[in-house]
Amino acid sequence: MATSDGRDTRWEQHRQDRRRELVSHALRAIRSQGAGVGMEEIAVRAGTSKTVIYRHFGDRAGLYAAVVESVHDYIHARISERLLLADAADLGKLVADLADAYLGLVERDPEIYRFVLARPATASSPETDATVSLVDMIGNHVTAAIAGHLAARGLDDTVATTWGHGLTGFIRAAADHWMASPERPPRAQVVQHISSVFTPGFAGAMTGDT
């Protein structure tokens, strides 16, 4: 059944296009109005009205998810080749690249970053809260990479989650305070400081005992 009525499917392309377009407008709105933009303002910026936004994204959390996905693509594109860990030293490179990409985002688009960080507090019970934040997504990648590396060597991988998300959390916290600091030292220096912790740390931990 459902042999794709032409009248159903003919909007598919339009929907995809419009959605991308709306996300792009939302990004612009966030940049100019700040991370606390209202749905109304986003709609106006896109030259339309709230109804359209809600039809396409359901609610604010839906729009948030779309924006997060868009930002995530940016980050992921810069670390994807590092996610395959051949040996322990590769993790150091992953950390360095991830930190650089992350700080790059903070530096270039602070308002977008702030928006993406402010996970919308769904009024429903926190158990059924399916909203995934940016750091969650990145953390999952790192976790998977570490887990893969450990599994390939027959090691226990319950550690992977802690390390993967912890690592991401380290970078996030460093970035947050770098952003807030008045002097704001050069990005490369902070990246260097981050790497200097993890390069020897994980190298030892991953080859030795847990």
Next chain:
Amino acid sequence: MATSDGRDTRWEQHRQDRRRELVSHALRAIRSQGAGVGMEEIAVRAGTSKTVIYRHFGDRAGLYAAVVESVHDYIHARISERLLLADAADLGKLVADLADAYLGLVERDPEIYRFVLARPATASSPETDATVSLVDMIGNHVTAAIAGHLAARGLDDTVATTWGHGLTGFIRAAADHWMASPERPPRAQVVQHISSVFTPGFAGAMTGDT
């Protein structure tokens, strides 16, 4: 002039008492109603009305600050003796104790933790946002400890901020995912995993080059 009119000052004691009492009621309200409690509900729980809350705390951010301070006391009491770093190995102990205290909070009082994590988005410009979150406070302690240790050895201490807050962010992220995970392994195991990263890592980094 103004030789402290007794009518001004006679409320001091009462105010302190009442404030503590209100914070305590707020904690109870958060526990039973969840992290998203409204001001109204908190007031009702305290057997009074919103006006009282607003008179004592100014706004929601003020109440948030009071709750954060209260929770911070709990954490700080458990790590204060570790904050004086004699040698590099002491940092490993600090990490272990901090992680244990932090995870302990998450385990015993998840709703309080969630509340404390949800930094209220002040509508004003983010520049003048003086609200300090729990992780900020903890991160500042760790930063100060590291900075002190480095300074005592004549090392550059611009690293301290990155390491101090990064470290705290690591624990926070690990805790967040531990809390969200369905199986939730024993606390001691996660603490062990966290320590295993930092004990060798900082030991190497703090004695060697930057």
Next chain:
DNA sequence: AGCAGATACCCCGAGTATCGGGTAGTGTCC
């Protein structure tokens, strides 16, 4: 036939204005 889009609305929670007591410190009159 069926969806896109706009307008006008609802709802809920943060924050405020205003009112009526209550009580300890302060001045005054003897």
Next chain:
DNA sequence: GGACACTACCCGATACTCGGGGTATCTGCT
């Protein structure tokens, strides 16, 4: 120096405003 009104300041409650997320309903396009 003690009894009296008085004042300064607080406490607490009800009833509001205001703003933003989310929705009901209508028109129009293809």
